[in-house]
Amino acid sequence: MKFTLKATLAALAASTILAGSAFADGHAKLTGDLKIFLDTSNPAPRATMEAMIERFGAKHPDLNIETTVIDREAYKTQIRNFLTANAPDVATWYAANRMTPYVNAGLFEDVSDLWADTAMGEELASTKGAMTIDDKQWGVPYTYYQWGVYYRKDIYEDLGISEPADFDEMLANCQKVLDAGMKCYTIGTKWLWTASGWFDYINMRTHGFDFHMELAAGNVAWTDDRVRETFANWAKLVEMGAFVDDHQNKDWQQSLPLMVNGEAAAILKGNFAVAPLREAGLDDSKLDFHQFPAITPGIALAEDAPTDTFHIPAKAENKDNARAFLLHVASAEEQTIINNGENLGQLPVNSKASIDDDKFLKEGFEMLSSNSPGGVAQFFDRDYPAEMAKAAMEGMQEFMVYPENLDDILERLEDVRADL
Amino acid sequence: MAETSDMQHNTRPKGWYARNEIAITPWLFLIPAMIMFTLYVVWPIGQSFYISMFKWDGLGPISETGEYVGLAHYERLLTRDKAFTVSLWNNAKWLVFYLLAIPGGLFIALFLNQTVGGIRLYKSLFFFPFVISQIVVGLVFTWFYDPTFGLFNGIIGVFGFNPVNVLGDPKLATYGIIAAGLWPQTAYCMILYLTGLNAVDPEQIEAARLDGAKGLKMLWFVILPQLRPAMFIAFVVTIIGALRSFDLISIMTNGGPFGSTRVLSFYMFEKSLSEYGFKMGYGAAIAVILFLIMLLFIGYFLFRMYQDEREAR
Numbered sequence: 001m002k003f004t005l006k007a008t009l010a011a012l013a014a015s016t017i018l019a020g021s022a023f024a025d026g027h028a029k030l031t032g033d034l035k036i037f038l039d040t041s042n043p044a045p046r047a048t049m050e051a052m053i054e055r056f057g058a059k060h061p062d063l064n065i066e067t068t069v070i071d072r073e074a075y076k077t078q079i080r081n082f083l084t085a086n087a088p089d090v091a092t093w094y095a096a097n098r099m100t101p102y103v104n105a106g107l108f109e110d111v112s113d114l115w116a117d118t119a120m121g122e123e124l125a126s127t128k129g130a131m132t133i134d135d136k137q138w139g140v141p142y143t144y145y146q147w148g149v150y151y152r153k154d155i156y157e158d159l160g161i162s163e164p165a166d167f168d169e170m171l172a173n174c175q176k177v178l179d180a181g182m183k184c185y186t187i188g189t190k191w192l193w194t195a196s197g198w199f200d201y202i203n204m205r206t207h208g209f210d211f212h213m214e215l216a217a218g219n220v221a222w223t224d225d226r227v228r229e230t231f232a233n234w235a236k237l238v239e240m241g242a243f244v245d246d247h248q249n250k251d252w253q254q255s256l257p258l259m260v261n262g263e264a265a266a267i268l269k270g271n272f273a274v275a276p277l278r279e280a281g282l283d284d285s286k287l288d289f290h291q292f293p294a295i296t297p298g299i300a301l302a303e304d305a306p307t308d309t310f311h312i313p314a315k316a317e318n319k320d321n322a323r324a325f326l327l328h329v330a331s332a333e334e335q336t337i338i339n340n341g342e343n344l345g346q347l348p349v350n351s352k353a354s355i356d357d358d359k360f361l362k363e364g365f366e367m368l369s370s371n372s373p374g375g376v377a378q379f380f381d382r383d384y385p386a387e388m389a390k391a392a393m394e395g396m397q398e399f400m401v402y403p404e405n406l407d408d409i410l411e412r413l414e415d416v417r418a419d420l
Numbered sequence: 421m422a423e424t425s426d427m428q429h430n431t432r433p434k435g436w437y438a439r440n441e442i443a444i445t446p447w448l449f450l451i452p453a454m455i456m457f458t459l460y461v462v463w464p465i466g467q468s469f470y471i472s473m474f475k476w477d478g479l480g481p482i483s484e485t486g487e488y489v490g491l492a493h494y495e496r497l498l499t500r501d502k503a504f505t506v507s508l509w510n511n512a513k514w515l516v517f518y519l520l521a522i523p524g525g526l527f528i529a530l531f532l533n534q535t536v537g538g539i540r541l542y543k544s545l546f547f548f549p550f551v552i553s554q555i556v557v558g559l560v561f562t563w564f565y566d567p568t569f570g571l572f573n574g575i576i577g578v579f580g581f582n583p584v585n586v587l588g589d590p591k592l593a594t595y596g597i598i599a600a601g602l603w604p605q606t607a608y609c610m611i612l613y614l615t616g617l618n619a620v621d622p623e624q625i626e627a628a629r630l631d632g633a634k635g636l637k638m639l640w641f642v643i644l645p646q647l648r649p650a651m652f653i654a655f656v657v658t659i660i661g662a663l664r665s666f667d668l669i670s671i672m673t674n675g676g677p678f679g680s681t682r683v684l685s686f687y688m689f690e691k692s693l694s695e696y697g698f699k700m701g702y703g704a705a706i707a708v709i710l711f712l713i714m715l716l717f718i719g720y721f722l723f724r725m726y727q728d729e730r731e732a733r
Binding site: 073076077080083084101102104105106107190191192245246248249381386387389390394395397398401412415419 | 477478479480485496500502562566567568585587588673674676677678679690693694695696697698699
């Protein structure tokens with residue numbers, strides 16, 4: 001869909017054209033064009049983004065904004081085409097390693113100036129690391145969300161179990177759930193990435209954030225004993241039958257009904273699972289959240305909190321307008337609005353923005369800001385190189401069905417790592 | 421008439437074009453096709469081979485960001501890449517089992533080739549699966565196989581079998597997808613045979629009947645020889661369809677579980693163009709190998725067609 005905000009107040013703004021340094025002053029009226037590509041194709045995020053762009057347009061009535069929304073999955077493959085030819089002025093993408101191919105190919109604009117010269121740098125400091133490659137920043141984050149275990153509070157209460165404090169308790173809880181004829185965790189691994197959420201957590205809890213990132217950087221062999229320890233912990237869950245059957249041909253949406261109808265008691269997922277679960281009838285008395293428990297005592301807890309971002313393609317034609325738009329996106333005011341429960345229902349990155357009054361958002365924010373001393377990871381397929389991520393996620397899916405194939409899987413992964 | 425034209429030729433010297441008209445005209449007609457063919461077929465094949473010798477992520481020009489690796493991609497594919505071996509085997513399975521569409525289509529065509537009221541309606545119903553999109557076929561069969569609510573497990577349950585998760589089992593998934601592919605492909609072969617049957621000479625059948633041929637003998641010695649052209653086309657489209665299988669795999673399993681249903685075309689897509697694929701060179705190497713396999717069949721088909729034309733002359 002495209003919509004255009006035509007200049008209606010041209011006369012009023014005629015005197016205030018400040019090219020060059022336009023972004024330094026958010027109130028300066030912009031002119032010209034701004035072409036925005038969005039991957040927020042789901043209904044709620046789409047409406048949120050369009051409203052946000054409309055507010056930007058209202059501030060700059062002379063600006064001709066053209067928005068294109070592309071299907072989220074299709075976007076992931078189309079981005080390489082539109083960055084090289086026919087680039088928009090602003091495009092959505094993801095933080096961390098997911099940016100690397102485009103940064104290395106010189107397709108993203110260096111926006112370190114925004115981070116250094118404006119208040120934004122300080123307000124978004126928490127994710128500066130995830131936006132940094134080669135000591136430069138390549139985009140601006142607009143939202144992030146926590147990962148963790150979402151569970152059926154009523155089922156846990158019926159069985160007399162509570163949020164686990166450590167891995168042993170998690171296993172013991174699971175045994176009780178299994179004894180009651182249910183599965184502990186629902187998951188759908190058809191699109192692979194869901195399995196890597198489990199790997200992220202078990203690996204970070206077994207060996208810590210730094211090891212996880214060393215593995216991502218390719219400095220540790222996949223056949224290393226420490227990796228095997230991670231999989232051994234995971235195997236405990238797989239072998240006791242903790243996960244629902246036939247998860248390899250379900251997508252994550254198809255795995256949710258199992259939790260809603262009580263065949264499974266919990267799910268490890270990002271906060272985006274809350275909305276569909278609520279819609280399916282699980283209110284706050286039935287749905288609750290807990291942090292993934294510690295496995296190796298003394299390892300600092302680290303969390304997955306994927307960040308979604310805006311970037312300026314290097315071939316953009318209206319970079320000043322784009323920079324002004326990034327500042328708009330980064331502002332505390334906008335981040336408060338777009339992340340509230342009526343819109344994205346996620347966490348604002350800007351430290352001055354306020355978090356919506358929602359049980360899960362509050363709990364998630366609390367966890368990320370005070371109980372994640374080990375660090376914050378983006379997510380497996382955003383932290384690990386694409387090639388490695390693809391092979392590894394496939395191996396993890398296989399492991400979750402045939403844990404006995406582990407040796408073969410790890411050797412294959414090591415071969416991929418060596419090739420990179 | 422002949423005399424007058426000869427006289428004219430003698431009086432006026434012939435132009436170069438007029439002298440070579442017979443030799444040149446065919447080429448003139450061929451030129452547009454040859455340009456198109458070179459531009460859209462031959463050139464890209466050469467390009468694929470060229471790209472396959474580079475390590476290149478597809479971002480930025482290959483001359484700057486590509487790294488020359490020679491035949492290393494082929495070496496890796498043929499010696500170490502297990503996923504490639506799996507894909508190759510799956511291609512072989514597709515080639516063999518997809519051919520079931522030919523006897524299947526023939527059987528249905530023979531069955532439907534009669535004059536009964538409303539036969540046109542039945543024929544169109546049988547042809548229906550070929551008309552709907554492969555994506556829809558894939559979705560329908562995904563539900564059909566679904567381990568929780570699928571019809572398939574309901575049916576085998578009646579006969580006392582335990583439920584099977586066809587698309588989730590790495591040993592069965594490929595066969596499950598081929599079965600889904602056979603559904604429209606059988607319809608396609610059926611239509612080819614139905615048109616072929618229309619052209620069967622009734623006098624020959626009459627003569628055979630007088631000689632006492634019926635049943636299978638009639639089919640084998642009288643009908644089938646006359647269906648040879650239809651048979652050839654059915655064979656060609658089925659082989660090509662098997663090698664092109666992509667959409668069903670993509671929609672039904674996305675290459676999974678754990679890569680067990682990949683075929684070469686899907687693997688190529690995954691390596692070079694999919695969400696996590698940035699290995700253009702590697703993907704191009706797979707494409708070249710797929711091309712060589714296709715070349716075997718294409719060569720055979722062209723040879724057959726060439727022979728047929730010579731016979732016809």
